[in-house]
Amino acid sequence: MLPELGHFSLILALCLAVVLSTLPLLGTFSGNLLWMKASRSLATGIFTFVALAFVCLTYAFVQDDFSVQYVANHSNTLLPVQYKISAVWGGHEGSLLLWILIQSAWTFAVSVYSRDLPVDMLARVLAVMGMIAVGFLLFILLTSNPFDRYLPNSPGEGSDLNPLLQDPGLIIHPPMLYMGYVGFSVAFAFAIAALLSGRLDSAWARWSRPWTNTAWAFLTIGIALGSWWAYYELGWGGWWFWDPVENASFMPWLAGTALIHSLAVTEKRGAFKSWTILLAIFAFSLSLLGTFLVRSGVLTSVHAFANDPERGVFILGFLALVIGGSLTLYALRAPVVKSVSGFGIFSRETFLLCNNILLMVVLATVLLGTLYPLIADALNWGKISVGPPYFNFFFVPLMGLLCLLLGIGPLSNWKRTDGSRFKQLLRWPLMLSLFLALIIPYLYDIHYQWSAVIAVFIAAWVALSAKSDMLYRLRHAANWLAGYKKLSASYWGMVVAHIGVAISLIGIAFSSIYSDQRDLRMAPGEAVDVGGYRYQLESVVQQRGPNYQADVGTVMVFKGEQLLVTLQPEKRRYFSSSNIMTEAAIDPGLFRDLYVALGEPLDEKARNGAWAVRVHFKPFVRWIWLGSIFMALGGIVALIDKRYRKRVSARDVETAAATVVEFQKQ
């Protein structure tokens, strides 16, 4: 009964979404205020019904209702309850439901938090989001209904969630990622609304900036979580593979990063207007493209969902409609929102333009590398796969250049900057970075690595020039505390995010340059020295988990004579699928991770036989994710800037007062 209720509320949500995508727009054309205002309650309605459907599906999972096909294919009575809940988005249908849930939540949030938006603008924005909801709800209902039943013969036991997904990291990774993907639909909706109305001023940029920042911060966290998960779950210590699906999440991030920077120019200087719009369209289009690539089966990837050409055709059609439609609208209407102000060569505008160009070039190379196998196949050039060497070849130098500019850009002024200012502010960061770059790799390792010199230089350059800029801004402050308070939240957000880039850069560089990895043959009782640590395999014993049987190794790690930590890597065989999973054991640290994974038993017959054991020494690997957290944090800190709230709070006071009056009347 409940699954039918869920199905039915999805249909209701679709009906409401159809109304939301048309009525408010008609209202803006005919000037009907009531129709425009209806958008708000419609957004609430869609969110309510989608949430109800989501609850119904979750309930079916918790209750082990295997008559529902999707539940039977992705759950099992033995599955621990937290994984039963995360299994809701463990497959194609359910993850789409999560997608639409988050999309309707964003729509709802826009309707709640955009009270200071003119009503016609809000109507347009919500209508565009309604159109996107229509597309996805139709997609779910027509091709991927999670509520389909196995009737009359429903299985007594489900076939279990993919063991790779039975992991805490994977419980929150997809929701975070989707928050980011779908969050860009807000920026997209704002862009389309601007094109429709022809209104694109700094107020417009101020409205859409917080939404873009939030979405971007979520996407940053989502990608970092995915990378962290790959690191500890896939069992071989890598954290980024340039896999098509990873690229699919990384490309919207690149476009979103460019968008955040270009929005700054649009808000402060009224320039880059049509470019900002185009970036907003790009960011969301790339999110949709990611969906298409992952779910249609045109690309093969470790993440790929079940291939279904019918679904592929649907998404491609939807893609053509959304992206084709918005780009056509852009081509026709962009001249209306022409930028007016000019800028000099050494201006902040120039640096942000360089940022945007570099990010777009990186985006283009990643896009090309991701699609190249597909293009080659479509043009009959044979089956080709593009690997990490291609991506690293372009990505590393381009990002290095971007980071170098990142050190200078924030110091520049809008419109034009005096050259002497750079000289004055950048002299000591340059000297100090050079000094650190030459000395740190020397102190860190006996083998002097020039690549590490470059990495340290760039990271120090980013951090120190930010510091120099901050000191310059505070030069008139009475004391440092008063000065720090004077700096705006936006500025702090920028600094924190840029420091995050420097941190991630160090993590990426050092973990790539100084990693050490050994595949060892170890019998219980044996000890091996790797990278200054002694690893002793104590035992390998069988243990039973809730839905798997595991070989659990006990490895004691010594530094000198002192026991540092006891690690317990596992090798699990899941009952339902007989899938074998490696659970690496990691001793995390700020400056290094010790990573032990259990391989195969080398001697099956002997009871205490030798095992293949893989040991990694991963320096600074945590910094990659730590930096991502800083970046996301920067995006969030910028949100609390006063200028985003000033008018809202004034209006809030008014409405609050009005409510009080109404209460008193009653």
Added chain:
Amino acid sequence: MPRLKLFIPLIVFAILAVLFWRGLSLDSTRMPSALIDKPVPAFELPTLKNENQLVGRDLFKDQVSLLNIWATWCVSCRVEHPYLVKLAQAGVPIYGVNYKDDVIAARKWLQDLHDPYVLSVVDADGRLGIDLGVFGAPETYVVDRAGVIRYKHVGVVDERIWQQTLKPIVDALR
């Protein structure tokens, strides 16, 4: 001219969309096997029950049979398994190809879930799979009396697929 420039993103997207369209139609799962109306490729592989017993394509002579690609790691195989058991009980000869699998796990699977196969050959390195053009498990082939492949179905075989697609072909060949 500057206005035409604004159409560039749209044009690029249009080209990409055409490529995607082609990519979709290239999608291998819908394409018939290149081996349709060709004999089952030659092989010599051990059976699952007895690794010393090597069998070849002569198995398929003189009967209309199904050849089913399966593996214990394949979730969909588990879904279709009960239906295969039903078909086998109804007298349809099914030959299994245990594809890139762990032999011990595979034996246990057949013990636990019933064995619908006349016999299963062990294709541990996926060699036969390559010759057959297997894209993934499960796949089911209809093989005629002469040992010639007549049809290939990718995905789960259930009541609907059997009644609507496979059974008419099998009946016609008989």
